[in-house]
Amino acid sequence: MNTFTVQPATAETLPDLVALIADREDAARRLTFMRERLAGGQFRLENTLILRSGRGVEGNALINAVPQIPVFPHLRSDAPEEAVTALARAILEGAGPEQRLLLDDHLAPLQAAPFEAAGWVLDSRHVMYETDLRARTYPLDPQAQTVNADQAEIRVLLEQLGQPDLELSEGWTLIALPGTDGSPVALGAVGPGGRPDTASVNMIGVLPQAREQGLGTRLHAHLLALAAQDYGRHDGGTEADNAAMRRIFDKHGSRLAATQMYFVQGSEAVPLT
Structure with a gap:
């Protein structure tokens, strides 16, 4: 029996979209920014997804209205695979037809299997550098x-x-x-x-x-x-x-x-x- 849910955020649960950010000052800044955009009509709660289990927030994702911008899921490192697949499927259902999904090792474990199980296809692996x-x-x-x-x-x-x-x-x-x-x-x-x-x-x-x-x-x-x-x-x-x-x-x-x-x-x- 599944013990997790995937639901859009509400005004009351908006803090769950930043719950996995370790830097609490950064989380507070992002939350303030989202609230300002929400108040200004530039941010839609139906484009958000929060993955929860009995222990709390397991992951989240924002689906940008611009399909050229990939979806960056944020997940706990120990989130159950079936729960990750559920989130991945919900992202697929809400994404634009050309929208891609990007796993970043700072935000989520680099595990392809749960996303492939949901219907995503691994396209490429990249490394990013700073100079x-x-x-x-x-x-x-x-x-x-x-x-x-x-x-x-x-x-x-x-x-x-x-x-x-x-x-x-x-x-x-x-x-x-x-x-x-x-x-x-x-x-x-x-x-x-x-x-x-x-x-x-x-x-x-x-x-x-x-x-x-x-x-x-x-x-x-x-x-x-x-x-x-x-x-x-x-x-x-x-x-x-x-x-x-x-x-x-x-x-x-x-x-x-x-x-x-x-x-x-x-x-x-x-x-x-």
């Missing part, structure tokens, strides 16, 4: 070139690197490194991140024939040097099995900040019994 841009200096590469994505040779290179439709947002700079014949073989971009004083880097790639020559390390260092001119921090990530990029992060003093699992929606969910 203190004031802790060291990074060299500007003398061969680096600022380029435009609309240049004919750059558009061809973008297609070869698998990003033919790349469009840079405002404030972003596209950088190329040349190969031995002088033509561009590596591309990356740098621009503002999602948090104050934080830069983001897009390592677009290096052509296969130009790999294992240190171009990726040189390009990443150049992009960090540009970022350090305006920002104090860099947040970035890569696939968990991308050993080459992870070595570059390590070389440049980046700190492993999180490991994540991305899920997409399966064609059919498995019903709970």
Whole structure:
């Protein structure tokens, strides 16, 4: 017999959405923010889910109205698997058709089975890194070139690197490194991140024939040097099995900040019994 429930929050149970945050000051700030948004009509309680058992809150999730933003479940490390599956199913039922689910090891155990049982499909694993841009200096590469994505040779290179439709947002700079014949073989971009004083880097790639020559390390260092001119921090990530990029992060003093699992929606969910 199930001894857990999954229900939306109410105005009275809103504190349960921050019950698992260990930093109580942070929890209080988030609760105040949610109450202000609720009062202003910018936050809907039907987009919240709270997983409870006899011992209290086991987990929760917020389903953003913007389907491009994944759902980040927050779970106790010892939440029962069948309870996690129930929450995962409720998220699937409430999510938009293109919405993904993201497990972050700071918020939930990285266990795929309960989510797969609910109908989610594991899509990829990622690692996230943080770099203190004031802790060291990074060299500007003398061969680096600022380029435009609309240049004919750059558009061809973008297609070869698998990003033919790349469009840079405002404030972003596209950088190329040349190969031995002088033509561009590596591309990356740098621009503002999602948090104050934080830069983001897009390592677009290096052509296969130009790999294992240190171009990726040189390009990443150049992009960090540009970022350090305006920002104090860099947040970035890569696939968990991308050993080459992870070595570059390590070389440049980046700190492993999180490991994540991305899920997409399966064609059919498995019903709970």
